[in-house]
Amino acid sequence: MSTAVRNLGPATALTCRECGESYDLGPHYACEQCFGPLEVSYDYSQVSRERIESGPRNIWRYRDLLPVPAGVIETPNTEPGFTRLVRADNLAESLGVRSLWVKDDSGNPTHSFKDRVVAVALAAARELGFKVLACPSTGNLANAVAAAAARAGIRSAVFVPSDLEQQKIVTTAVYGGTFVTVDGNYDDVNRLASEIAGEQDDWAFVNVNVRPYYAEGSKTIGYEVAEQLGWRLPDQIVVPIASGSQLTKIDKAFQELIKLGLVEDKPYKVFGAQATGCSPVAAAFKAGHDAVRPVKPDTIAKSLAIGNPADGPYVLDAVRRTGGAIEDVSDEEVVDSIGLLARTEGIFGETAGGVTLGSLRKLLSSGVLDPGAETVFINSGDGLKTLDAVAPVAKPSANIAPSFDAFRKAGLV
């Protein structure tokens, strides 16, 4: 591919997270010196509250903080973001918490937070000269890539484990594009994607060879939480962990906002959430280890089922630095928390939301999370995509003949 000068807005370079080596913006994702992951660096001189607030009500209002061309607003894209921050008073009361908010990312175009990262990856990938938008996925990313590519009028190529939820198969296939199910788990699919990326050099695997750009999209959750709270940071935030990217980028967003003076500099704690059946980062945290030992996932929370999380060590850094913690919950606790969120706040979260609320509850009862501090947790996806998880417990109250007598006999009045 060409090595022409890139116009990626405020982005200035790629910097190795391990050794600090710096690279020109381009289709690079690993350091040539030490193989460490690359991170986007910026010129923040354009950033101001006024410019953000006068922008569109989607992630592009933060384009001065993202590696995308200035013209991104005019190019066809799914326009994700600016999802609701819901004040969860009923849930707070039932948990005995003073102030609780749900960042409800099920409101994105394909009903999960993945639309954010894909929109940023697509904008960068086009500028870098890629022709195909691709990914290995646990489901939500597949939806987001297929939809974004359709809207942009380019080809998509999506690879998923063949045992994925039927809902996520259908909601990917419907957008057209190349869609391959693979007999293996996510980590197998991910390895295959890296192999294909090595052969097809005009394919942008959003979470592999354009990962440094993709990952920056998750910062927008952090910016939105701060802006929606009236330009201030919460005391505590609870975030689900799959690869760990979302958690580290919410932390990066909060740090940027502090550094830029857009919010008051105050301490905040970042907490991580995993399903016990795939909890390599929680296990490392609890054992006091710096390295994350890969596991074979076995949980209903398939969107979080990454056994070898790329950003695991950086999650541990962020959580320990801020004084947070990482918890994990059983599949039963996941289902129970999906129900609690639905009954108290009218929000139907997917299994990842159940993992996050379940972990929040466990951190509360163990005294790690402060019930008196302002807390935000992320519902990162829509329950309609993981119906099987709750179908056994979410049933009608009764089935009756169409008569008042039958209704009375059902004992519901």
Ligand SMILES: *Cc1c(COP(=O)(O)O)cnc(C)c1O
């Ligand atoms: C992908 C995903 C996450 C977490 O992603 P990271 O890889 O940790 O950034 C959380 N929730 C849902 C619903 C997801 O699809």
